[in-house]
Amino acid sequence: MATIKSTNVVWHNATVTRDRRQELLGHKSAVLWFTGLSGSGKSTLAHAVEDYLFKNKYHTFVLDGDNVRHGLCSDLGFSIEDRTENIRRIGEVAKLFTEAGIIVLTAFISPLQRDRETVRSLMPHGDFLEIYCACSLDVCEKRDVKGLYQKARSGEIKEFTGISSPYEPPSDPEIEVDTGALPVEGCVEQVIDLLVTRGIIPK
Secondary structure (H helix, E strand, C coil): CCCCCCCCCCCCCCCCCHHHHHHHHCCCCEEEEEECCCCCCHHHHHHHHHHHHHHCCCCEEEEEHHHHCCCCCCCCCCCHHHHHHHHHHHHHHHHHHHHCCCEEEEECCCCCHHHHHHHHHHCCCCCEEEEEECCCHHHHHHCCCCCHHHHHHCCCCCCCECCCECCCCCCCCCEEECCCCCCHHHHHHHHHHHHHHCCCCCC
């Protein structure tokens, strides 16, 4: 059954604008979109970057894949269609965070290039920073404390990214971080350098 979209809605322009919020907070807002295989270090890196930014008095929030599926996306499964809808919702939420002047960090596998590009298209140019957590499947499996890869290989988990469902690495990310080899501190430094270069936070 097709979803009926509301037609009697009008966008309301806020009195307190994004520019005013950014001026108050002392930095620009942006979406840091961490993508990579399960176990590639997306959440670890996103939270480490947030910790650095928070300690330096920047306003941030992490949208984590598992956490979002407890609420906003609790009705979705892991089919390609549901994954697409999951990413669409996250993109819209992330966009709202940028309007609030926040640096939002998202940690989602987001396996399909087209879905990530859809989110990028929601934002003004320069707001969406795609951060590819590059890590080999072998290393990801060795890090897998939950045993998800083993379950996927045995057929217990269906449609698992990297095993029975595809992952499409970014073709042109803002930055590729070697999370499979570098220590977390080195990865954080690369992301912070990107934010400085892009003028999101002061040098």
